[in-house]
Amino acid sequence: MSSVNEDIGIRLRKVRGAHDLSQRALARRTGVSNAMISLIENGRSNPSIGMLRQILDGIPMSMAEFFALDIEDEQKVFFDSDELREIGSRTISYRQVGVDLQARKLQMLHERYAPGADTGQTLLQHEAEEAGLIISGHLEVTVGETTRLLGPGDAYLFDSRIPHRFRNPGRIECVLVSACTPPSF
Numbered sequence: 400m401s402s403v404n405e406d407i408g409i410r411l412r413k414v415r416g417a418h419d420l421s422q423r424a425l426a427r428r429t430g431v432s433n434a435m436i437s438l439i440e441n442g443r444s445n446p447s448i449g450m451l452r453q454i455l456d457g458i459p460m461s462m463a464e465f466f467a468l469d470i471e472d473e474q475k476v477f478f479d480s481d482e483l484r485e486i487g488s489r490t491i492s493y494r495q496v497g498v499d500l501q502a503r504k505l506q507m508l509h510e511r512y513a514p515g516a517d518t519g520q521t522l523l524q525h526e527a528e529e530a531g532l533i534i535s536g537h538l539e540v541t542v543g544e545t546t547r548l549l550g551p552g553d554a555y556l557f558d559s560r561i562p563h564r565f566r567n568p569g570r571i572e573c574v575l576v577s578a579c580t581p582p583s584f
Contacts, residue, residue, distance in 0.1 A: 408442040410468055411454065415440075418458055428457035483509060490516035491565075506582035510575045512538060512567035522562035529579040530556040536573030539566040559583070 415425055415436075422440070426433035431454055438444035439454075446454065448462075455465055478496055487493035492511040500506055510531070522541070531538075532554045539548050541564040542557045548568070549555065557563065559579065567573045 407445065407451070408440045410465060411436070412440045413468065414455075414458060414460060414465065420458075425454065425457055429454050431457075489513075491518070500582040504581055506579040508577045508579070510573075510577055512536070512565065512573040512575075514567055514570050514572065516573075517566040518564050522564050523559070524562045525559050525583050527559040527579050527581055527583050528557070529559050529577060529583075530554065531575045531577035534574040534576065536567065536571050537569045538573045538575060539568050540564075541566075 415422070420428075422433040422436045425431075426436055431450060435444065435446075435450075436454065439446050451465075452462060455462060475497070483494035483496060484498050485492060486495050487510075490513040492509075494509040494511075496507040496509075497503065531540075533549045533551055535551055537548055537550050539546060540555050542555070543561045543563075547555075
C-alpha cells in the first residue's frame with residue numbers, strides 16, 4: 400500500500416508525462432524548483448495544498464481532476480494473463496504488460512506472429528532499444544542489412560534506430576517475449 404506522498408508523486412509524474420513535460424519545464428512554468436518536483440514525484444516530500452495548486456496550474460489541471468486520476472496500473476506489480484492489453488493487429492498479436500506506459504521506461508510484450516505475418520516492406524525505426532526471445536516457431540528478423548531466421552531459444556538485441564523488420568516465414572505460429580526501452584507507442 401502506498402503512502403500519501405507516494406500517491407501524490409505517482410500522480411504528478413503521470414500527469415507531467417501525459418503532458419510531455421520534463422521536470423525542468425514544469426518547474427519553469429510554475430516557479431517551483433525542479434529539485435522540489437523531483438522530491439515530490441519520488442515520494443520524499445509532501446507538498447502543501449498551495450504548492451500543489453501552483454504546480455497543477457502550470458499543467459493546467461484542477462485538484463479534483465488530479466485526485467480523480469486512476470493510478471492503479473502504475474502501482475500494479477503483477478498481471479494475470481487476461482489483463483495483458485492487446486495492441487496488435489489481426490496477424491500479429493502484441494499483448495502488453497500494463498496499460499498506461501507514459502511514466503514507464505520499459506515496454507514488455509508477449510508476441511504472436513501468425514504464419515506469413517510481416518511487419519511490412521517499410522522497415523520500422525524508432526528511438527529505443529529492443530530485445531526478444533523466441534519461445535516457439537521461427538521469426539525472420541532484419542536489422543539494417545542483416546537478416547537472420549531465429550528459432551526457439553534464439554534471441555535478438557539491437558538499437559531500434561536501425562531500420563528493422565519482423566516476419567514469420569513458417570507454417571506455424573511464432574511466439575516470443577520482447578522488451579523495448581523506452582516504450583514504443
